[in-house]
Amino acid sequence: MKEKILKQAEKLKDDIIKSTQELIQIPSVKAKKEEKYPYGENVYLALEKALDIASELGFKTKNIDNYAGHIEIGEGEEILGILCHLDVVPEGSNWTYPPYAAEIHAGKIYGRGAIDDKGPTVAALYAMKIVDMLDINLSKKVRLILGTDEESGMESIDYYFKKEKMPELSFSPDAVFPAIHAEKGILDLKFSKKITKNVDSSLQLIALKGGNAANMVADYAEAVIKGIDKNELQNILAEIEYEKDKLQISESKKGLKLSYNGVSAHASLPEDGENAISHLINILAQLPFTESDVADFLEFYQSKIALEYDGSSIGCAEEDDIPTKLTFNSGIVALNQREIKLIVNIRYPVKSSSSKVINSIKNSIKDYNIEVELQSDAEPLYIEKDDLFIQKLMNAYQEITGDKGQPIAIGGGTYARKVKKGVAFGPLFPGQEELAHQKDEYIVIDNLLKSAAIYAKAIIDITG
Incomplete structure (x- = not known):
């Protein structure tokens, strides 16, 4: 299965790069509410673009009053949620490359949101496409849930769950690999x-x-x-x-x-x-x-x-x-x-x-x-390392990468703490420099593809 997944990820490489660039090029920093745009027009445009990309891939999409949205595959009563966000922090200063140009240099896509959280959102979206291309029968629905103010209060995800069912299990590609079993308050x-x-x-x-x-x-x-x-x-x-x-x-x-x-x-x-x-x-x-x-x-x-x-x-x-x-x-x-x-x-x-x-x-x-x-x-998040959900995520990570690392704790806060049972999972690999919220933020293209493969394997293991 590993080789099949990696092969499909490679086939989708150009589309993955293009979609990541399109999202980075939208400066989706939270702004004052404008009529139908809860967090400003640019944040809405990022949500709209992500849903449009998903529609073009053949997926069901839903916009929740411009606060959030979701992309769905699979059938069943239970839901596996993948929790991502499309808003970004302000760009700051002294960038080597323009923060919203999404330029590629030395195999890296540069831009605000590249690693936090637009690149990972695209990886999760194309992981769903990989599963679709492999024609895997899923026992659960898989919903890629898109929030729009994660960096400034997480109100949008609260609004989403007032309108839509909360997943039984969720992971958020908004931190580091391997699986995160604890997040600080x-x-x-x-x-x-x-x-x-x-x-x-x-x-x-x-x-x-x-x-x-x-x-x-x-x-x-x-x-x-x-x-x-x-x-x-x-x-x-x-x-x-x-x-x-x-x-x-x-x-x-x-x-x-x-x-x-x-x-x-x-x-x-x-x-x-x-x-x-x-x-x-x-x-x-x-x-x-x-x-x-x-x-x-x-x-x-x-x-x-x-x-x-x-x-x-x-x-x-x-x-x-x-x-x-x-x-x-x-x-x-x-x-x-x-x-x-x-x-x-x-x-x-x-x-x-x-x-x-x-x-x-x-x-x-x-x-x-x-x-x-x-x-x-x-409040802090904590799940035991030997929990079955954690172990399935770890198995997907270990099979694709060969790395036998163990679940870890972090200081970052993700949407995982907003659901019944959720953890952060990727996309930064061990040993990579952490440039979220810093100048010259980037995501390595090879790692973007590898993340998509890991998420595809996790979806298959949890819902297949």
Whole structure:
């Protein structure tokens, strides 16, 4: 069966590449609701394109009020769900190749969404086509379910399940191989500090902003300060330790603008990036601000967060035996006339809880006048490694690849936690670099085909 599946995947190679490119070329970043488009027109266009491709392949499709959709093969009462998403995080900056051009270089398709999650969506779609071409009799329906706001709350999949039956079993090609039997809890918190402007202050923070999304390591942050000239600032900076080539200083109408360029990464792997928010605030905290509210916030950040990404200083560091270690990411910072706000993304261990994390943080910062507000919380996912469903996925992976790896735990969060019984499964292979939410995101074409083969084998094993 392995050779038959791989042969069909190779036959479909050109179509798989084309379909992946067509989806990447749509900049489906969530936007404000527009009449019939819940998450903006571009997100809708990605959904429409995916359903059109499936229709051309001869599959049944259904659009659920432009919130989500599904593609179906097979018969029966029970459903195997394949959970994918078509929205992407903002592209960020400093790409080598245009983020929505879907250019091919050295056997890789580059673009935002290539690995997260448009390439994997195409792999799953063509896995269904492989099964169809092999004329396999399926005992269950197989539904490729397409969500449209996975990166910003997962509302669309909740809407979908209000309208459609929830699958008995599901996997989500939105992480890494082999099968993922555990996902950390995901918590977004807002830290805020009220600001009272003091017009007599010699040094003032006029503006501060950075980051594109809570679940991304911020690759850029900037601040505008007033009440100091450039030479004086540079004299102070000469005494501060920071990466000199990452900070730019320029004149603006309101004062001196400080811009810091970091490195983006997925919030579940903050160690892979360089957080521009943290690095810029680390510099600002060492300047002689006399506005007490501003100075207090900067001192709080430097003392309790600084350049850490494990939550140690803010009191929430944890690790359990799955193993899953807590990660802490500053995703967005913004200053307006009334407050400074910071949105952080925390991935906590599967045996912990959001209440434990929040209480630990509040206890740690009780001496600071900082408000902490829960923005969202997704509970951890956990299935035993020897579960039959996990084992069938593992067998499909092992047969196609020859790799005898074991189920693993991750910090990422997928649609798998939204169903009765679901796990993440691929598409990133062991040893590959993780570029989801980073610049120069890509998917290797050979791996795209291999993923399609693995998913086809899994469909056959589970529903055949």
